[in-house]
Amino acid sequence: MKLKSLAVICLGLLISACAASNDQAASSGSASGASAGSNSGQLSRDVTTTTSSTFAPGSQEELQASIGDRVFFETDRYDLSPEAQAMAGTWADWMKKHQNVQIEIEGHADERGTREYNLALGARRANTVKDYLTSLGVQANRVSTVSYGTERPDALGSNEEAWAKNRRSVAVVR
Amino acid sequence: MARILKILIPLVLILSAFKPAMSQLRVSVEDGLREPLPIAFAPFVTKNGASPNMGRDLADVAIADLESSRLFRAIDPSAFIQTPAAATIAPRFPDWRQINAQALVVGTVGNEPDGRIRVEFRLWDVLGEVQLVGQAYVTQRENWRRISHLVADTVYKWLTGEKGYFDTRIVYVAESGTADRKVKRLAIMDQDGANHSYLTNGRNLVLTPRFSPSRQEITYMSYAGRRPRVRILNVDTNQDETLGPIDGMTFAPRFSPDGDKLLFSAEQRGNSDVFALDLRSRRRERLTDHPAIDTSPSFSPNQREIVFNSDRGGTPQLYVMSADGGNARRISFGGGRYATPVWSPRGDLIAFTKIEGGQFGIGVMRSDGSNEKMLSQSYFEESPTWAPNGRVIMFFRRTPTDRKGRGGRSRLFIVDVAGGEPREIVTPGDASDPAWSPLSP
Incomplete structure (x- = not known):
């Protein structure tokens, strides 16, 4: 519910940035790369210019609009693709910039698995991201994890495109 | 909520006075695709001021249980030759064989002086002309569906040799x-x-x-x-x-x-x-x-x-x-x-x-x-x-x-x-x- 309403605000205020974050459904890393440049230094400047007039620094809104708040996985997999690593890397930079920020990484699965296995898979997907963030120097106690299994799909519909969008980890500012 | 799991049957009487060993009547649970066994399950006869609907409802719930197993098919009561009231006293077996019933269930329901209901039923092997089992239950009126499930479990057990599963609940x-x-x-x-x-x-x-x-x-x-x-x-x-x-x-x-x-x-x-x-x-x-x-x-x-x-x-x-x-x-x-x-x-x-x-x-x-x-x-x-x-x-x-x-x-x-x-x-x-x-x- 929270994510949904935030997404609507995002659409109203910042159509271009929001479109970029939606594109990440198809290719998570490249979308942020295209809008924000190919290195994190450039990205940080971009974050500042994009959000200074609109979103509170270190807020979920800023994360969603200017970086992207999710990474995606293959069926039954939980390893981070190069695109997912790039995205999580920008999260790490962003968290270092905003030292007060605590995030929760949600792990999600698509509807093509059984409930209990998907809960375990979601936990893996969340924890893989957490491990990657801590490997980049983010303090472990600033990152919590939760698995929703298949319980909170983002994209509706029983089709390959929706399943790909739902196999995800989402960073949520606490 | 608590009430639902705590329904108790205060009394179970075994009426069976006959030896059921004579019966050859058995339905195999191993072959689920076989034709269901035709049984005559008569609406229970009401007496002692019990509601006229109660006898029919008791039978209907038990019939739904038995038919849900796909092992049994209840014969339409409109085909019955002998009335349920008469069959409750003494089944006329040729009448039941004529409509191809392999087993016959008859029963009664009546009010007890304390307001509870008393249900009695008998299961007959029509071909062997022998009573397989007879039981009586006394319980609060609101528990009547549980009586039906117990009757269905008893019929299932006597005709299949397996325990029943109808007096059960589902959490979901x-x-x-x-x-x-x-x-x-x-x-x-x-x-x-x-x-x-x-x-x-x-x-x-x-x-x-x-x-x-x-x-x-x-x-x-x-x-x-x-x-x-x-x-x-x-x-x-x-x-x-x-x-x-x-x-x-x-x-x-x-x-x-x-x-x-x-x-x-x-x-x-x-x-x-x-x-x-x-x-x-x-x-x-x-x-x-x-x-x-x-x-x-x-x-x-x-x-x-x-x-x-x-x-x-x-x-x-x-x-x-x-x-x-x-x-x-x-x-x-x-x-x-x-x-x-x-x-x-x-x-x-x-x-x-x-x-x-x-x-x-x-x-x-x-x-x-x-x-x-x-x-x-x-x-x-x-x-x-x-x-x-x-x-x-x-x-x-x-x-x-x-x-x-x-x-x-x-x-x-x-x-x-x-x-x-x-x-x-x-x-x-x-x-x-x-x-x-x-x-x-």
């Missing part, structure tokens, strides 16, 4: 709300869908409820406080507790057959392993220690072995290990992915979900993995649960949704392990994660 997850934000509540009902009520209010996401075999308890998983944890709910006292301090998610709970232990998965740093909790000493024991996902544990009836789901071989498959966690070996080799293994209460079979070729199916295999047999298949179905006699499996099935999240109808079904088409169990709305109760005490 009732779903409402939108596809991306489902509201889920624990709900409980009789096996036939009657006496439906809710156990939780929907504020917290709840999943995978399962009955205790020995106490009025249900274990389930809840997101209360945004922390997904296994809980145990006492449905008599409403006491609801978590398993104690465990870091990380706990899920996939299931009681041991003796009710003294709880198997579950616990996630630590993203990795899920199987644990057992002794419910008396509260001592927790790790049973698997593997970097792969280990979940969905289920004890064998003798509690010497545990079947569980693991992707340690690369894809989700079924494994059996000893009760202390040793000697894990894979038993599923049929191709595709396997999940949700549940050991039959008879011990002979393991029910599972199989995912292959874009379809989900419910099947059974022997505990060594041989004799795999699929019972049902559709776009999505999972979560098999056994009737206490080990003859029938309930599961849930969901249809696909369109791009706006419409569709996605989710319903409960039962299927006989011998085969046949799955049959829907009607619920007020969408339903998932069913669990069958043990037979009522």
Whole structure:
């Protein structure tokens, strides 16, 4: 519910940035790369210019609009693709910039698995991201994890495109 | 809520005065595709001021039970030659043979001086002209459906040689709300869908409820406080507790057959392993220690072995290990992915979900993995649960949704392990994660 309403605000205020974050459904890393440049230094400047007039620094809104708040996985997999690593890397930079920020990484699965296995898979997907963030120097106690299994799909519909969008980890500012 | 699990039958009388050993009447449960056995189940005769509808309702509920097994077919009462009232006194067997009835059930219902009702019934072997069983029950009027289920269980037992399963309940997850934000509540009902009520209010996401075999308890998983944890709910006292301090998610709970232990998965740093909790000493024991996902544990009836789901071989498959966690070996080799293994209460079979070729199916295999047999298949179905006699499996099935999240109808079904088409169990709305109760005490 929270994510949904935030997404609507995002659409109203910042159509271009929001479109970029939606594109990440198809290719998570490249979308942020295209809008924000190919290195994190450039990205940080971009974050500042994009959000200074609109979103509170270190807020979920800023994360969603200017970086992207999710990474995606293959069926039954939980390893981070190069695109997912790039995205999580920008999260790490962003968290270092905003030292007060605590995030929760949600792990999600698509509807093509059984409930209990998907809960375990979601936990893996969340924890893989957490491990990657801590490997980049983010303090472990600033990152919590939760698995929703298949319980909170983002994209509706029983089709390959929706399943790909739902196999995800989402960073949520606490 | 407490009332529903605490219905007691104050009195059970055995009226049978005849020796049923003469009868050859038997219906085989091994061949679910055979023609159902035709039986004459007469509306119960009302007397002593009982409501005229009560006799018919008592028979109708028992008939629905028996026909749901697909082993029996009730003959339309309009075909009866002898009246139920006369047959209650003395069956005229040629009249019943003429309409091809193999068995005859007759009964009466009347009011007791204290306001309770008294139900008597007799089951006759029409060809052998012998009474198989006769029983009487006295109970509060509002418990009348339970009498019907007990009658159906008795008829089922005498005609199949197997225990019945009709005097049982189902706990399940009732779903409402939108596809991306489902509201889920624990709900409980009789096996036939009657006496439906809710156990939780929907504020917290709840999943995978399962009955205790020995106490009025249900274990389930809840997101209360945004922390997904296994809980145990006492449905008599409403006491609801978590398993104690465990870091990380706990899920996939299931009681041991003796009710003294709880198997579950616990996630630590993203990795899920199987644990057992002794419910008396509260001592927790790790049973698997593997970097792969280990979940969905289920004890064998003798509690010497545990079947569980693991992707340690690369894809989700079924494994059996000893009760202390040793000697894990894979038993599923049929191709595709396997999940949700549940050991039959008879011990002979393991029910599972199989995912292959874009379809989900419910099947059974022997505990060594041989004799795999699929019972049902559709776009999505999972979560098999056994009737206490080990003859029938309930599961849930969901249809696909369109791009706006419409569709996605989710319903409960039962299927006989011998085969046949799955049959829907009607619920007020969408339903998932069913669990069958043990037979009522």
